[in-house]
Amino acid sequence: MTSPSQILRQIRTTADSFSDRIRLDFPYLKTYPNLCYLDAASTTQKPQCVIDAINYYYTTSNANAHRGVYMLSELSSNILEQARENIARHIGASPEEIIFTRGTTESLNIVAQSFLRSQLSTGDTILLSGVEHHANVVPWQVIAQEKNSTITYIPVDEEGNLNLPSARELINQKPRLISLTHISNVLGTTTPIEEIVNLAQKNHIPVCIDGAQAIGHQKVNVRDLGCDFYAFSGHKAYGPMGVGVLYINKKWHDQISPFLGGGGMIEEVDLQSSSYREMPYRLEAGTQSIADIHGLKVAIDYLNSIGIETINSHEIALTVYALDKMLNIPGINILGPLKNRTAPIISFTIADLHPHDLATILDSKNIAVRAGHHCSQHTMKRFSVTATLRTSFAAYNSHAEIDHLIDSIYYAKNLFSKK
């Protein structure tokens, strides 16, 4: 019979042969062979194919898209539209529902400014959750203040899960829009989007999802989720920085006003006013960062070539392994659930060792982790902490890196033991 420790060893061997293979694709490990980069939730490292894609675009296809009649411009337009098509297919949308933005933050600001702002009036509410990233709080505050509206928050329980009875009650009060994170960037908890959408649809309330932490780690299908808007960044899914996506369900397209005015988004410009193009171009003023958009397409292709489910199982195995080791550390306080993790994010504090000091000590041991409030001060307040240390994993991370993390936490504790 196989013993539990033999099974664990087997899981580890399989996982390590997976990450060993993946690590060959990531040139940051050639530059820093000993670096344990455990900050995927901030940004993932980039595989060589994505870096090459940017180079390829500027070497072979650089011209402004949708502007020239010459061959190179057509090539560039094709690259742009091919990326739109592939990304649409990847998340179960139609190409015209995909708007290229600079990232999740810009995408959410577009929903606030170009969709909700004109519909919002005095006394209206916007519904968020208590664990949102500032990018899914501040854009709504900007328009709520202007329109004398208020923001309400769905509370979360001790493990960080949405309180569904409260959600039901708040949704029945008919907010003008619900905007929720898909996965909390602090706790790694997953929002039960289908259930929320179900309640929202009964009340005809549009639902917007901040998918920044989901897109690189699990299969996302906007039709299955049933949401109206879905925002994400490329750089958290192995793609370049400065490019992101906003999915807008077709049914809202005639209610979208321009975000930025300029070239590429107009039909006709008169002296006093202009008419605007159809979606998605109405929201894409100016020259797009086509090289980065192409890089994002290649990143998504890369994800699919490995298989996002395979990546997810690897990351969850690492998360379970890390949690198990962390629980033995005296004075540790782990935020979020201890079991049934669905995302590779762990936030924690250690008694008498401030996260910033711990992060500096870990840095001296070649470990890159994030310390601070993670752009979510609401979450910090909810769990009565001012800052946490956050470790987050991607396909290239290994069990050995987690062992090194745990050893280094003990080293830091020892350094700080009472003088």
Add this chain to the structure above:
Amino acid sequence: MNSLLELYQDTIIEHSQSPRRSGRLSAPTCSARGNNPLCGDKVDLDVLLSNDKIEDVRCTTSGCAISTAAASIMAEEIFGKTVKEALETVDNFIQALKTGDDTFKDTSELKVFCSVSQYPTRVKCATLPWTTLKKALTDIES
């Protein structure tokens, strides 16, 4: 000594674990709050002046070891100084940390912060109590 051990030398850890002059004053001459929005560190500072001299000072810090120790050692350092002397020390300290010069190398407890300048992301932690003090004292002067 490696630079990490220099950063977290015993004096800094000891001050962070038992900060001096912590708490609040019931009737301060001036007060200020310092915030580091990027990391959430907070300092509340109360100063009691008598004839332009710092007669008492209290700091309450919520933050990392570097900012807590900086507040503790600062409070001891400026105690008994005139406002002018204290403000000079503030400027010298901030300047030393930003440029990495060794103004404090052989003088006073402040020398334990010399190595912070090698950690640019942590300079703000060490200077937070000092910029807060400057805010409090400048308010009085104006």
